[in-house]
Amino acid sequence: MPYSQPTQPLRRSLATRVVVITVLCALLLSVLLTALLSYASYRYELIAAHQQFSNIEKSYLPSLAAGLWEVDTYRINTLLDGIAQLEDVGSIRLTDELQQQFSRTHPDFSKPLATKDYPVFYQVDGEQFPVGQLQVQLMSDHIEQRLWRQSLAIALVTVCALLLSAMLMLAIFRFAVSKHLHAMARFASQLDLNKLEQALHLDRQPRQDELDQVVDAINRLRQRIMLELARRSEIENQLNQQASMLEYQVAQRTTDLQQQNTLLERQSAELAQQNSELDAYAHTVAHDLKHPLTALLGQTALLQGAASALSEQQRSGLLQSIHSSAEKMNNIINALLMLASVRRTDNIATELLDIKTIAASAVNTLSSFASEHNANIRFTEYWPKAMGFSPWLEQVWVNYISNAIKYGGEAPAVVLGANELPNGQIRYWVKDSGPGIALEKQTALFAQFNRLDTKKADGHGLGLSIVARIVQRLGGETGYEAPPDGGSLFWFSLPAE
Secondary structure, rough: OEOOOOOOOOOHHHHHHHHHHHHHHHHHHHHHHHHHHHHHHHHHHHHHHHHHHHHHHHHHHHHHHHHHHHOOHHHHHHHHHHHHHOEEEEEEEEOOOOOOOOEEEEEEEEEEEEEEEEEEEEEEEEEEEEEEEEEEOOOOOHHHHHHHHHHHHHHHHHHHHHHHHHHHHHHHHHHHHHHHHHHHHHHHHHOOOOOOOOOOOOOOOOOOHHHHHHHHHHHHHHHHHHHHHHHHHHHHHHHHHHHHHHHHHHHHHHHHHHHHHHHHHHHHHHHHHHHHHHHHHHHHHHHHHHHHHHHHHEEEHHHHHHHHHHOOOHHHHHHHHHHHHHHHHHHHHHHHHHHOOOOOOOOOOOOOOOOOHHHHHHHHOOOHHHOOOOOOOEEOOOOOOOEEHHHHHHHHHHHHHHHHHHOOOOOEEEEEEEEEEEOEEEEEEOOOOOOOOOOOHHHOOOOOOOOOOHHHOOOOOHHHHHHHHHHOOOOOOOOEEEOOOOOOOOEEEOOOO
């Protein structure tokens, strides 16, 4: 079907716009040229006007001095009339020795251009005698009038030339360009997709210019449309085949998605089971710690009842020690219960902490355990502060230090230290003197939680998997290294201030 949308009428022809733009550019250029010519003429007029000063000094001043010396009034007036008739002279004032003044003023004088005073001397036998003072003022009135007439003449000539050029350009453009553009527009608007064999030809001799390039482009476009229409039937057949294939692929993908859904559900169930095991572990450890706590509280009550058998100092020291241990164990229980909800806690109130103090508290908690193993625990000197949550970090230290004591060999030497990392975090570490950990077991140290061996659970550690989860929640990382001098080094990092 031919393209049936009607062609919109031209609101402004291309020829008119081209001519208007050309005329405006030429007009602007002519204005600039007129301004330059006017300025040059003005400079020339100024030079010519100032030349009058030199003419007056050479031609009139000697005669005027002689007239003043001889007191020849007629000669003086004649000379002043001659000066007043010079071009661009607006005002003359002569003052003699007796302060008598002679003046002349041009009737058109209104704007002074330049003023010059001439002292008048009469020379007799090589000696000069002052006889008066001459003041001459040049006027700009005639200069401006001449420049205005000249500029107006240039402007009129320019405008007339531009109008004639514009009319000629408009006629040439319409004959050489617009007529052929209209022919191309009619051809494009009447193009029928079912009759594309007819090519576009312009009613003129080929010149290989821009119009011929447009005609060639339209004809090549017509040929491409013919090729595309020829392929359309083939493409439609291919689309039908692809539609059938897509239906098969959709069915296949649906089956795959159902299988992936089943896998995701199974993984979700496994994750829920692991979370349940983690919560159960925290509650179990807390429950185990409740027994010694109850015993300690009971001993405190018995000691308070049998206070008469002990000295005042013994009673006070023993009660303070037992009560302090009971409070520490109660804090451990609270921390363990808090760890059970690590995954459910959205916001953690972290703060800038003295990590060495927290590590020292963990060492104090493990003092009895360290004494049983003859462990030597020491701190390095440099301990920068970091952001964290104190109850959780103390349990991290307890886990690392208790493991270092348990697996650090006979009379283990345990070193606690810290150093800054390039990424803006602080790394804290615990190094022992044990045999180290086999390479094949290092990758699983911080793996998903598995129950610890209760036969070796001498301390109150939380397990490396939960340590990794705590540190991760605090914005840090955990890791293990095998130092060159032997032993094991467990570390964790925290954000600096």
